[in-house]
């Protein structure tokens with residue numbers, strides 16, 4: 001089947017990448033839309049970097065495909081003008097100025113020197129363009145790295161853990177900047193192993209664990225999964241089990257192997273209280289719990305790891 005692909009769409013289809021016995025990426029499929037910031041999330045070792053490396057033509061897939069605007073990276077004529085990628089902290093020559101650093105890359109990408117000043121302006125480094133990079137803070141270095149990826153005015157930005165090493169002010173700046181890039185219609189894919197680091201920035205999430213997709217939706221879809229929970233404890237473990245099996249068989253999770261304790265999803269405390277009362281079941285605890293997004297993330301990824 002041939003489907004229309006927009007220029008900035010990223011498409012991973014049935015991607016597999018093995019390293020000897022390790023399936024780093026295991027039949028992974030998802031798409032990333034232009035004009036949005038997408039978080040690419042998963043615990044350490046989930047396969048994020050490997051997926052991005054295949055997408056950027058730095059590693060060959062074992063099977064499956066990874067394309068940018070319908071083309072494999074290797075088939076893109078001027079890749080730096082289509083995709084700007086920062087996979088790891090860029091190293092800078094400490095004696096060089098910010099502007100001179102960019103001037104090294106400009107001819108390789110085929111853009112004029114004037115573009116260096118434009119991107120320095122974009123990332124807020126114009127006032128320090130002539131200062132030596134050796135004296136730059138971590139945040140300033142990150143900005144210079146972003147300026148480098150922007151040189152070719154790419155439609156797609158791929159950033160691996162861009163918030164690493166940034167202070168709160170730097171993270172706040174990065175949020176605004178990623179939103180600005182998406183607002184210009186660019187595709188922005190940001191990887192992270194911590195959901196809370198990106199949850200205020202991203203529109204969409206793609207969550208992987210052990211190389212497999214565990215969830216893909218917009219943030220609202222992820223919030224829906226975070227629905228409320230109720231902790232229920234009874235001295236009559238058999239009675240509680242029977243009530244739960246009768247009323248909410250699909251909503252229950254055991255609590256650390258405790259007999260007589262159960263966690264119910266998407267059920268209100270009032271509902272459980274009246275059902276227990278009607279059944280004559282004694283309760284010792286009936287407490288609503290707000291499940292945070294981080295909990296949902298940990299549960300989604302832990303389920304896959306346990307599978």
Ligand SMILES: Nc1ncnc2c1ncn2[C@@H]1O[C@H](COP(=O)(O)OP(=O)(O)OP(=O)(O)O)[C@@H](O)[C@H]1O
Pocket residue numbers: 019022023024042043044045046047048049050051193
């Ligand atoms: N070149 C390689 N040779 C052998 N194994 C590798 C190689 N690259 C990655 N792996 C393995 O593949 C799996 C996925 O690693 P990857 O770096 O893609 O995960 P990640 O999600 O980016 O994690 P992190 O956040 O820690 O970077 C891990 O088990 C890793 O050890």
